[in-house]
Every structure is written in structure tokens, then in C-alpha cells.
Amino acid sequence: MTPDSDLNGCAAGDGWTQLTTEQVEAMFPADPDLFHSPEGETREVRRLRAAARARRDELDRKYPGLRVS
Amino acid sequence: MQPIGTPSEEQVPSLGVVESVLEREDTSYRERANGLDGKAGLILGAAGVVVALIGTTASVTAIVGQALAIAAGAAAAWVIVPRIEATFAPRDLRDRYLRAAEVRTRLVVLNAQTLLHEENEARLVTKARRLRSAAVLLLGSAVIILVSAILRTVG
Numbered sequence: 001m002t003p004d005s006d007l008n009g010c011a012a013g014d015g016w017t018q019l020t021t022e023q024v025e026a027m028f029p030a031d032p033d034l035f036h037s038p039e040g041e042t043r044e045v046r047r048l049r050a051a052a053r054a055r056r057d058e059l060d061r062k063y064p065g066l067r068v069s
Numbered sequence: 070m071q072p073i074g075t076p077s078e079e080q081v082p083s084l085g086v087v088e089s090v091l092e093r094e095d096t097s098y099r100e101r102a103n104g105l106d107g108k109a110g111l112i113l114g115a116a117g118v119v120v121a122l123i124g125t126t127a128s129v130t131a132i133v134g135q136a137l138a139i140a141a142g143a144a145a146a147w148v149i150v151p152r153i154e155a156t157f158a159p160r161d162l163r164d165r166y167l168r169a170a171e172v173r174t175r176l177v178v179l180n181a182q183t184l185l186h187e188e189n190e191a192r193l194v195t196k197a198r199r200l201r202s203a204a205v206l207l208l209g210s211a212v213i214i215l216v217s218a219i220l221r222t223v224g
Contacts, residue, residue, distance in 0.1 A: 034181050035157065
């Protein structure tokens with residue numbers, strides 16, 4: 001994983017070593033449903049989930065098809 | 070860009086190091102948040118004492134001092150408002166990732182933890198800023214009361 005590597009070089013096979021950290025995040029973004037609070041559905045939890053969704057959508061737009069489902 | 074699939078542990082050799090640093094950071098900011106809440110509690114208590122000590126003294130400086138103490142108390146209570154209690158839902162983690170590849174789960178959790186850390190740090194900064202305001206207001210209140218007492222003694 002090299003942060004300044006060639007973004008277009010991440011085809012199957014040896015692609016993993018060519019990925020940037022952001023592309024790795026795009027493959028395995030934060031799961032919004034993992035956030036939780038012992039106090040229930042608090043504003044903080046909703047805010048965190050919204051932030052995770054926004055980040056995931058942004059990465060999906062930037063690197064379509066990269067997310068591992 | 071084609072999908073690459075889940076990497077093996079050898080392909081992310083420092084994953085464990087990054088995870089342990091984030092874990093330490095998590096403990097650290099929770100301690101700092103608790104510290105700020107504790108200090109806010111002290112300021113709240115001190116503001117209450119100032120208000121009670123001045124009581125019904127009828128002078129402009131006493132009223133200003135009392136008003137500042139009340140403002141300090143309100144600011145201190147406001148410090149406690151940005152709660153830092155969010156964490157991961159163990160049941161959801163289990164239900165959604167128990168059968169996933171280990172590295173995949175670890176990377177998803179790492180990215181979620183990074184996001185949580187960034188959000189919590191921002192809240193910590195807000196707490197610290199509010200605490201500073203509360204401390205300044207309480208100090209202002211104390212200074213006004215002290216100056217008023219000195220002037221009364223001299224005059």
C-alpha cells in the first residue's frame with residue numbers, strides 16, 4: 001500500500017500494492033450501522049452514522065466499483 | 070477500476086500497530102473528556118458558591134459579580150453537553166461481520182474507529198473551548214467581587 005502510488009494501476013492481481021490508503025478505505029469504508037450508544041439513538045450516534053454514510057458515498061463516487069460488499 | 074478482493078494479513082502488515090494506536094487514542098480522549106467534565110463540575114460548584122456568598126447584597130458590583138458567576142455556571146454546564154459516549158454496537162458487529170474475512174472486518178472497524186476518533190476529537194475541542202469561557206467568566210466574577218470588597222474597605 002503506497003500512498004503516492006499510481007491510482008490507475010489497481011487492477012486485479014498485483015493491484016493491492018498499488019492502492020492508496022484512500023482507495024483501501026473505499027474498499028472497506030466505515031459501516032454506519034456499527035455506531036451505537038448505551039443511551040440509545042442519541043444525536044451523536046445519528047451524526048456519526050450520517051458522517052459515515054457521507055464518507056462512504058463520497059468514496060463510492062470517487063472510486064466506483066471498488067467497495068467490497 | 071476493478072474490484073480487488075479482501076487482502077490477506079501479510080498485505081497489511083502494520084494493521085495491528087494502527088489498531089493499537091487507535092485503541093490507545095480512544096482511551097486517551099475518553100480520559101480527557103472525563104477530565105474536562107470534572108473541571109466543569111468544579112466551576113459549576115464554585116459559581117454556585119459565589120452566587121450564594123453574595124446573596125442579596127444590594128450593590129452594582131455584587132449584581133455584576135453574581136451575573137458573571139451565573140454565566141460561568143451556565144457555561145460549565147454547557148461543557149458537559151457534548152457527550153462522548155458513542156462506541157461500536159457489539160451485536161451489529163457480530164451479526165454483520167462474523168462470517169466475513171478477518172482482515173475485511175478489521176479494516177471496516179479501523180475505518181469506523183478513525184471516523185469516530187475524528188468526530189470525538191472535534192467534540193473535545195468544543196468542550197475545552199467552553200470550559201475556557203466558563204473559567205474566564207468565573208475569574209471575572211471573582212475579580213469584580215474582590216475589587217468591590219477592596220473599594221468598600223478603603224472607602
